[in-house]
Amino acid sequence: MYVRSTNYDRTIQSAMANMAGWFPPTQKDVWANPNNVPLAGLWRPFPVRQSDDPTLLGETECPRIDKRPYRPDLQALFDFIETKHKVLLDYVRLESGETNMTVSDGLERVSDVLRCQKYAGVKYPAWVNDTVYEKIQYLDDLRFHIWVGGNGDTSRARINGGRILKTILTDFQSKTYNKGDPAKRKAYFYSSHDNSIGGLLACLHLYDYTIDGQPVMHIPLYANTLLFELFNNNTVRILHKNDTTEPSFTKTDPIALKHPQCDTLCPLDRLMELTREYMPDDWKCECEDECDFDLPFQRPPRIPSA
Numbered sequence: 001m002y003v004r005s006t007n008y009d010r011t012i013q014s015a016m017a018n019m020a021g022w023f024p025p026t027q028k029d030v031w032a033n034p035n036n037v038p039l040a041g042l043w044r045p046f047p048v049r050q051s052d053d054p055t056l057l058g059e060t061e062c063p064r065i066d067k068r069p070y071r072p073d074l075q076a077l078f079d080f081i082e083t084k085h086k087v088l089l090d091y092v093r094l095e096s097g098e099t100n101m102t103v104s105d106g107l108e109r110v111s112d113v114l115r116c117q118k119y120a121g122v123k124y125p126a127w128v129n130d131t132v133y134e135k136i137q138y139l140d141d142l143r144f145h146i147w148v149g150g151n152g153d154t155s156r157a158r159i160n161g162g163r164i165l166k167t168i169l170t171d172f173q174s175k176t177y178n179k180g181d182p183a184k185r186k187a188y189f190y191s192s193h194d195n196s197i198g199g200l201l202a203c204l205h206l207y208d209y210t211i212d213g214q215p216v217m218h219i220p221l222y223a224n225t226l227l228f229e230l231f232n233n234n235t236v237r238i239l240h241k242n243d244t245t246e247p248s249f250t251k252t253d254p255i256a257l258k259h260p261q262c263d264t265l266c267p268l269d270r271l272m273e274l275t276r277e278y279m280p281d282d283w284k285c286e287c288e289d290e291c292d293f294d295l296p297f298q299r300p301p302r303i304p305s306a
Contacts, residue, residue, distance in 0.1 A: 003048045005191035006059045012048060015191035019046035022189075048191070055283045056163050057192040058199065062287040065147070065156050070104065074146060078104040081142060088135055095127035103143050111140035119222065137218070144219045148198035150207040157207075158278040159287055161199025164190065166279040169272055172230045176268065194220040201226070203278035204238065205260050227254060235265040 001023075005015040025044040054060040069075050081103050082089065093101050096110050114133055117124060124133065149157030174182040190196070197220040201207035207217060225241040239254035258264045261274055285291040 001187050001189065002185055003046065003189040003191070004051050004057075005048050006054075006057050006193065007050050008193075011191040011193070012050075015048045015189065016046070018189065018191070019048070053163075055287070056167060057190060058160060058195045059192075062159055064287050064289045065159055068105065075104075077146060078102070078143075081139065085135075085139060088132075088139075091127075092132075092136060095125075103139055104147075107136070107140055107143055111136050115221070141218050144194070144198060145207065145217075148195055148207065149202040150198070152205070152208070153202070154277055157199055157202035158280050159199070159283070160195050161201070161203040162278045162280045163283050164192075164196055165200055165203050165275060168228050169236075169268070169275070169279075172228075172236065172268055173272070175230060176234050194224070197224050197226055201240075203275055204257070206257055225254070230268065231265065234268045236268050236271050237265055 003015050003019060005011045020043050023044070023046060024042065029044045030041050031044075051057050051059060070078065085103075089101070089103070089107075092107075092110060093099050098106050098110055101107055101110065114124065114128060114136060116122075118133070145151065146153075147156070148160050149155070168188075171182040171185075171188065174180050175185075198207055201217075201220075220242070223241070227239040227241065229237045229239070231237065238257045238259075240257050241254040256264050259266060259271065259274055262270055266274075280286050282291065
């Protein structure tokens with residue numbers, strides 16, 4: 001087993017907590033324990049490596065997607081959202097103290113604090129009620145979808161999720177040919193961030209915000225996990241574990257996903273073919289906008305009206 005984390009306390013802690021659950025000690029692994037400390041029989045140390053490539057898991061800034069102003073079509077979309085929700089946003093700016101906040105730059109600071117308060121059981125500030133909270137989260141969901149490359153925005157999705165997708169599928173190919181390190185590995189674990197999961201989903205055409213009043217897929221929150229499984233017949237299954245869809249955090253079964261152009265058990269070669277345009281050849285070059293290429297992107301004609 002191989003475990004890699006970004007260099008953040010919370011992702012390292014997540015990796016260690018997950019490994020404690022995956023690999024409890026067998027009898028021969030239990031520490032010498034003269035004082036009968038219960039921990040010795042419940043947990044054993046497990047190596048967690050820091051990522052040696054910060055581009056792999058979205059650990060480094062990318063001028064191409066972070067620079068302001070945004071690409072003209074994206075900026076026009078953000079401007080439309082700002083105008084449509086001006087009354088709410090002016091209220092949030094006034095009450096939160098984030099006077100220069102916009103949907104594209106700053107709203108996430110407000111929404112993230114409120115989310116943390118909600119899941120920690122901390123009471124909202126007086127200016128927030130359930131309706132205000134839900135509207136803020138809705139707008140931040142839209143912001144994240146646009147930023148991460150949902151709805152077919154190839155150039156942004158491949159920067160957010162293309163590197164890790166390419167690594168996963170290339171390792172799968174090496175495994176099928178019994179080549180290199182993957183030939184010996186049973187599993188790889190990556191502890192990362194919401195943009196990695198959102199980027200992966202976008203690359204798989206599974207992160208489109210919907211229209212006509214249908215639910216919006218929310219920002220990947222705590223305990224979100226994507227699992228890629230390679231079967232002996234060289235098919236791939238993708239599972240999504242998203243406990244936070246349930247208010248009580250009791251739902252633990254992952255949900256099987258599938259690429260819109262493939263089956264739940266998708267042949268590896270077919271999945272490589274379907275996602276090839278999302279796999280960057282030179283992430284650094286693309287991210288710093290030094291490469292001469294023009295990728296296609298598609299966007300729905302309107303955003304949800306809720």
